[in-house]
Amino acid sequence: MSIEPSAAVPVLLLSVRDEYTGRRWSPPGHHWPAQPSAVGGLDLVAGGTWLAVEPGGTGPDAPAAEPVAACLLNGFGTPASETARLSRGELPLLAARGGRIDTLDLDRYDPFHLVVVRPDGARVLSWGGGNGGRLAELDLPTGLSVVLNDGPEGLAENRTASERIRLLMAARAAHFRARFEAEPRPRPLPGAATADEAWGTWLPIVTGDGLPLDAPEALIQRREFGDGRIWGSSSISLLAFGPEGVRYDFAPAPMAPGDAAWRQVEL
Template identity: 65%
Template sequence: MCTAFVSIEPGSAVPVLLLSVRDEYLGRAWLPPDHHWPQRPELLGGLDLAAGGTWLAVDPERRTAACLLNGFGPLAPADTRLSRGGLPLTAVREGGIGHLDLSPYDPFHLVQVRPDGARVTSWGGGLLTEHELPTGLSVVLNDGLEGMAANRTASERVRALMAARADHFRARFAAVPRPEPAAGGPTEPAWGDWLPIVTGDGLALDGDAALIQRRDFGDGRIWGSSSVSLLALGPELLRYDFATAPVPADGSGWRRMEV
């Protein structure tokens, strides 16, 4: 249950904030963000060692980023299926993915952020939709923007877990001052009151509303949050902070990426 929160305040010194939590089977190998793609050396992101792509790509030159969430719906044909991990890389370099033939891809939601706003592109069941995000706080789940994708999970339990997470953390972010991170300096003062919230807000890892989670499905299959990313974008600003999950509540474990 990957989740992205996007805060847009056009009059702010830092108009766009992105929180991205990656959830995956924890046995899937990956590497932390770096310049992993020789053919695109300027791009920064974590590397999925299973397929060679990424769940979040950043282009420091253009001050743009794109994060990927899996969706629900009919899968692409097995004989032509392509990894979705290349889509964030394409999106940040080419300004979007609407020009691509998406039929080889399983369902997904792609969140693209830039200094003046954000957009969500969703694909599933042969349908492509795009939504420019409004001012304020938006949440993107595996069920799409605000959980309202055309193709959603058939599991009432999974839907309830996503709703609990969205409701709890929307309320928590609304209850504290919105940060305006500077480009430099440590993570903790930069993100202020958001930081203890994004590290889990004290919730149990298996709680219904858990943002940072661990769930044991047996036979050694552990599903959970593998990393957390925080990005701040403005006219002259791009800040990217990254941590492997679970993140210590004292604020340690964060790394400000050089962009």
């Protein structure tokens, strides 16, 4: 996440979806008849999404005048009861249309971090689970911020107990923060013809920076954790919020060198 209020495009969001590779999904689209203006990728297992965008507007289907995006990360903490559990995939859709997460029965959701993005900034809502738990809220500061499964900058109250996972997240965050800071911040205006034109020197970094998928610091990753299932990156989303509206570029992951898989999502 990059927030620069004085920039031509003040708010930029990079979201990499990591999931078990066998979990089926569909690319971003208008998948929810009950919320027709929402755009996001569809989780074909639970029916929700990991990233929802409401483009804003004044039409009858627009829930708000300004655009909003909401991005979900799984958290660590106390899981919900199996008999009462609800899918976290409904939370980005609710937040993108302006719904209040704090009014939900959060005990029915596994731990999560929800990044809610608007043209003037972003806020992270974090839930660690457990009866009597609380929903933490944090406005992200100006500059670059990294939100991990351990929360903003890896400092959530509830964090992983696995040293291996903690070290992998820390290596990933340190490498890519330095890489993005070393390059000029892009101006991804909605009218740019291609993702290359929009995101400039950030795009090769976003697509993996040339690192092997099993490197400790890999952004686009593929890992075996010893249980017979494979964990890896399945898609990349780039969003830009500016005076001209929202630009949304999407690609499946991983991509081969020179792969022209990027497409601008129609909002």
